[in-house]
Amino acid sequence: MINKYFLRVFYSCEADNIFAHDYTPKHILLTTTSLVLAAGVAQADITFSGATGIALIDDNGASMAAAAGDQRAALVAAERAAINADTNADTVAAGDAAETAAVQTANDDAATATNTAMVAATNALAAYDADPAGTNTAAAATARATRDGMFFESYYDFNVTASAESDNGISVSVGFDMGAGNMIDYNDDDVLEAQGNDVGDADVAVSYAGWTLAVDQNGIDNLFDDTQQEDMSLSGSLAGMSVAVTTDQENDTNSYKVSGTVGGIALTATGTDNDDNGGSASKIAASYAMGDLTLSASVEDESLASGAEDDTTVGLSYAMDTLTVGYTSIKPGADGSFGDEWDFSVKYAAGAVAASFATDETDATTIIFDYNLGGGASAFAAMHDKAGTNSDLTAVGLNFAF
Secondary structure: OOOHHHHHHHHHHOOOOOOOOOOOOEEEEEEOOOOOOOOOOOEEEEEEEEEEEEEEEEOOOOHHHHHHOOHHHHHHHHHHHHHHHHHHHHHHHHOOOOOOHHHHHHHHHHHHHHHHHHHHHHHHHHHHHHOOOOOOOHHHHHHHHHOOOOEEEEEEEEEEEEEEEOOOOOEEEEEEEEEEEEEEOOOOOOOEEEOOOOOOOOEEEEEEOOEEEEEEEEEEEOOOOOOOEEEEEEEEEEOOEEEEEEEEOOOOEEEEEEEEEEOOEEEEEEEEOOOOOOOOEEEEEEEEEEOOEEEEEEEEEEOHHHOOOOOEEEEEEEEEOOEEEEEEEEEOOOOOOOOOEEEEEEEEEEOOEEEEEEEEOOOOEEEEEEEEEEOOEEEEEEEEEOOOOOOOEEEEEEEEEO
């Protein structure tokens, strides 16, 4: 689960992911007959891109659980699936009055079985939350032994995309990526993200008249909380606003995002019925730029299942040549006051150098230094001191994009 203060500090700082870069693709235009739409396609544009990197990391043990596998995430998903299955079975059993006695008995038995499975899944999650260390697997113990102190990590990620357009303006693209090793995702939750991918998992998108339908099994980010992976998205423009929705077919969950500018005010509304806590949540954010000064505000509404934090924020940022200073005041929940929580950040960018500093009311501190070496290569150093925790992180390394 994402550390609350860590995410807020980085959000206010808007630091780039230090171990991921924009790729500069190599384009190859091929004449092909294997990629054909109904109206006929003459050419397919094949794009290759990728990245690799190496880092020396000391995360005070934070990556151990990730290396062994995140048990809690799996338990949450299992509980959510069990609840959905139980709800569906109960619905069927409650509406089978017109069925034969044998069918009714079978439906009742199915409802009982799914209820038992739901209770077991809930109890397993509760047991983990009560004693995470005690329920760790042998793999976690091995990970602890091999990731104590400083350690090296490397990764590569290779992407291939083929796209074409029919005579009537329908475009289609298909892509896949493959990789290996572990990437330190410093902007998110400090875990090592395994880069291995099944080449058989295809990302297919069809576009027409400004709208795009994308299908990628468990490969599409939830628009409210990108820790949840979904299967399908639809995006486009409506009445001058950008609109997007996603859905997860297995768990019957959805998310949405609407953004645009009205009267010089940039507005964004996002929501989901399945955030990283398994509950519903929504957020409305606005910003207004007046030269070098930008004002911002947001209101978030979370269900009880998601913690019901309901944070409200107001903030500002001011750009001064190579420096940008930002401050956000946060009102936590209905009973909190503005200033109970806050974020402060300073960013510097000049030539090949980019640096940032961020802190908050808990004294959590983040410092990032990035140097562009040219040709897709860069060097970085980063430090995050998470106040009140043992999950501090220090990392230095090199990135290469191609």
